[in-house]
Amino acid sequence: MIPVLLILIPLLSGFISFFMKGESAAKTWSLFSVIITLIISILGLTILNSPAQLMADAEWQPLLGSRFTVKLDGMGQLLCLLTAISFPLIFIATWFTRYDKPNNFYALMLLTQAGLMGVFLAQDALLFYFFWELALIPTYFLCSRWGGEKRIPVTFKFFIYTFVGSLMMLVGILYLYYQTPDHSFSIDAFYRLNIPYAQQSWVFWLFFIAFAVKMPVFPFHTWQPDAYEQSPTATTMVLSGIMVKMGVFAVLRWLVPVLPMAAWAWGDTVAMLAVIGMIYASLVAIRQDDLKRLVAYSSIAHIGLMCLAIFVPSQAGIQGVMIQMFAHGVNIIGLWIVVELIERQFKTRKISELGGIAQKAPMLTLLLVIVALANVSLPLTNAFVGEFLMFTGIFTSTASKYHMIFTAVAGISIILSAIYTLNMIQRVFYGNTNTVTSETRDIRFNESLALVIIIGLILSFGVYPKPMLELTQSVTDSILTKMAFKHP
């Protein structure tokens, strides 16, 4: 019941929102809807968490052997919670941003949420593909309609990239479907498959390209900085906070356990791409003058680490990935809120034109510094837990001969991330004020509310990560068992 509600509420309230008149009505309605979703998600996590309540199954396409099966497991719980938390935060933080045709904007946002929930919940490959695309279409319209100057070509590039990827995945899904003995799309049937290595190998790449575009992993990342830069900030938060997690999530659920042999064989290749991407993205981030692009590149670097930890697998590493997915989602939304604030006030995102904001807006600076430190994963923040686990995992992994090298290079990228993040703070917030920043006001209530919630999440999970570890334990085990590999 819970998973069905998680999809249905945003879907229906999204459609209703299309027909609402007036800005405040649509806005309030959407906020109401996402808060209900959040409550249901929390209920599913705490009280109503018997297996029967966390699962729903219905006939869908009997001829094809596809069923409407949705289920919340540990990893699904975590990501649904992330989705459920993010949307209220985004709406609160951008409460005063004005949009042309606000009812359509909020409707599309809610539809995106429905699609994302579906992706994290689906247990049937065809259903998964449906939601995978369903999350993409509203985003396309959001970015193209309300984005920046170059939005149309940029969003189109993003769309074509992901669409090609998705179609590749569709071919892969269909191929696996015909390999299952009873022609079924269910994930369990996929898990039971035993395909010879030669076939696994090319099916692996069909899937991986789809997921790599979404994550994005070097060299499939070129759509990302442009898309983040041009999208309206609320959509950028969805894109970077949740949507990129779709890729990581999908690798963990649909790729590695289904095609373990290929994942082993190609693990080093993918890991190398991930490492190259991390270093490359960090170096580019250091040279960025635009705040949005800086955060975008830093996101590529973080995702690269997650990808690395999956393909150099180990118990700790994979658990770290799951926790980091949640942590990174929360943290990056925090960063975007600050960027949005700065852009709205000063009408510029150029680091070189800003400076001295701390003198005028101490509260904002304090909040930002905490979020930024979480972004470089300092101890006591939630990102530290995830990254620590991932590094431990990569370092101790017996899966790859080159695990030491990977650890070392990934470590360098963490240092680089400290460089660009702290450099950004220094140049934007400290130093002397100039003509642009002299009129700075401190943050509004709604923005500080969103940021305080984020910081609450950062610190509480940073100090006490145990619930998350427990939540992800069994999923990690089952993934590793399916990979026929369990680290002592």
Place this chain on the structure above:
Amino acid sequence: MMFSGILSKSNILIRNIATAGVLVLLAGIVMDMSGNPLFNINTRNMLVFDNFGLLFTAVAVGCTLVYFLLSAPDMEKVGNNLSDYLALIFFVLCGVAIAASFNTLLMLFLGIEIITIPLYILTGSDKRNLKSNEASLKYFLLGTFSTGLMLMGITLIYGAKGSFDMDIIALGTGPLTPMVTAGLLLLMFSMAFKVSAVPFHFWTPDVYDGAPTVFTSFMATIVKVAGFIAFIRLFKGSFGNMHSQWQLLIAIIAAATLLVGNVTAIFQQSVKRMLAYSSIAQAGFMMFALVALNSTAIEGIIYYAAAYSLSTIGVFAILIKMKDYTYEGFNGLGKNHPVLAATNTIFLLSLSGIPATAGFMAKFYMLSAAIQNGQVLWLVILGVICAAISVYYYFRVIQAMYFKEGEQQEVQTTLLFRWKLIGLAAFLIFLGIFPEWLINKLWYFI
């Protein structure tokens, strides 16, 4: 129908009679499918009304109904002879029914000709427009040529097998004799001409562009898929057991059709011409059914026929209302006519094969059939790439409608028309989420 024009001068009455006629037809077919036919005619095995044929006829008649509902008022603008146009369309439907259920090559020939001859007239129906006349003549010349090829093919097959009956032709699995090969190839080429597959597609853009838009809509949808049904029926029925021998050739034609259709569509400036090329591209996808020729393909082709026809009819219905057929003509439509733009978006999404619309499941079935066949994975990959290319030109219309400001041209629509569009869009989404509603009917009727 033909005579209703003499009886009444009121266009509205004629239109309603036509719509009622289609409804009666549809009801008759549905009764036929459910096992209690109104009457039985002994066709001496010339026509076999099996599930496949009946269901496709139902789809074609259903699409025509939608087409009448949406576009019949616009036919009046073409000329003064509304009843004649409608009568011609009914002739075509009769041909479609024959082409969907033939069991001898003679009936195939008859069906195809009944479809084509009225179309020559419809194409040229805009008498004062030179382009329309040119298109009609071009279509006629090339069409008769391909008819000649088909007749020659039939004769050769008759010479080799001694019968027109498909069941007898299908017998005898021996090696291909030159005569059968020649007959098969000629039939394949002439059918490829009818469905505008590359390299027999050159007539399509000119004819579609020249014909009055209302009739282009009909030609590009119902007529075209009827050609496919005849194609697949012929090749499955007569040459099914030689499949492996001609599969590669068909696969190459399919690949060429996909490539040429999609790549050329990118460079079009007029939406109408783009749709002409897109119809070639979609034909490439429908060729997958012929390449694969398994049960998934049979299910898929009927579904594809319905999904493609309905979406294209929708796009055309909106296009007819526009005065400027270029992409710029669509600029700003989203702001001034939200309903038109929103429904048009759904039709275009369906054409480009986005999930939750019928077009996705259609492509899904085609890809699925080809993968099941297993011989032609290269074609599948090519198909996927082409599907991505097609997104480019379909989305250009969406971009123009929503994201570009423009001088809005006068677009007159009635409230009823808008509701019909919404209904069609909703039906496409319903089909896209529950495709088995249609496909089930192929296996067990209610």
